Amino acid sequence: MLKAFQLELPPCETRDMTFSGQSSAPGIDLAMSFTAPKDCVEKYLTDHHVDRTNPIHWPDAGETVVGNRTLSPTRPPFDADHMKQFKLKLDPANRYDVHVDFVTPKEAEFKVLLVPRGEMTGVYMESRMSGNVGKRSG
Template identity: 65%
Template sequence: MRKSNSLRSRSTFGGRSRTAKFTVASCALSIALVTGCGAEDRDDVLKGFQLQLPPCPTENLTFSGQTSAPGINLAMSFTAPTSCVEKYLQDHHVDLSRPLYWPASGWDVIGDHTFPPTEPPFEPENMKQFKLKLDPNKQYKKYVGFRTPKDAEFTVLLVPVGEMTSLYMESDLAGRVGRAD
């Protein structure tokens, strides 16, 4: 009995079995591959995209992104006064007189894929991050072409909230993000 306890204590380290240690190491490696070496904080990612938050107070900020390959991306949302959101969009080359709408008025065809009018406006992981549940019986303004000085482009969706507007944005093109200028 004593011998098996001795063997057992040698096969575990710090209370973890070899399987548990392997699982932890595998997860750490997976995270490093997906997020790059070291997670980037919000300020670093915004700086990498040459993007600032609007100058007015914001609420309910959500954020995810990275500026290094693979997967240069940025998804962000916040709620702010409507006039501030509109100014923010104009400052980033958005023509407010030319909105698209969600849901779309008809089916879209891009290449070999046909999209229904209620196709979610963002990638599934960003829809979850935003906790965005849209009513297909309402119409929401959507804009493309929101650009940063690094030529990154975003799709933007606006959801009115009384006197405020919630802005949801997802990068479409990375432009020169990740490259030194």
């Protein structure tokens, strides 16, 4: 899976890894999570073109209207299957950084949620766009 997305793990020790997905159409999808040292996570994000100075946040600042639907600021940051996989319980009283500009060399884009844990950071990633993942390199 990681090879299909041209995604490497951070160059440091990681803990609590979870992983699911498939790389064949139509279900091109990848979700993973891990915990790593804060400085390593920051470098990992920078190496994947993330502008760490401009995150969005969870919970959102207010309700969002999309079409006819009003979305709550505390709606889960990932789809239900991935929230269950991650066993992610977020406290809406806290504010978490979310980045949507994490890109791999195959142009796959990920949403990344960061959960501070002292000197460590929990990293939760869900593919948003598959880029060239489904295309064979020749």
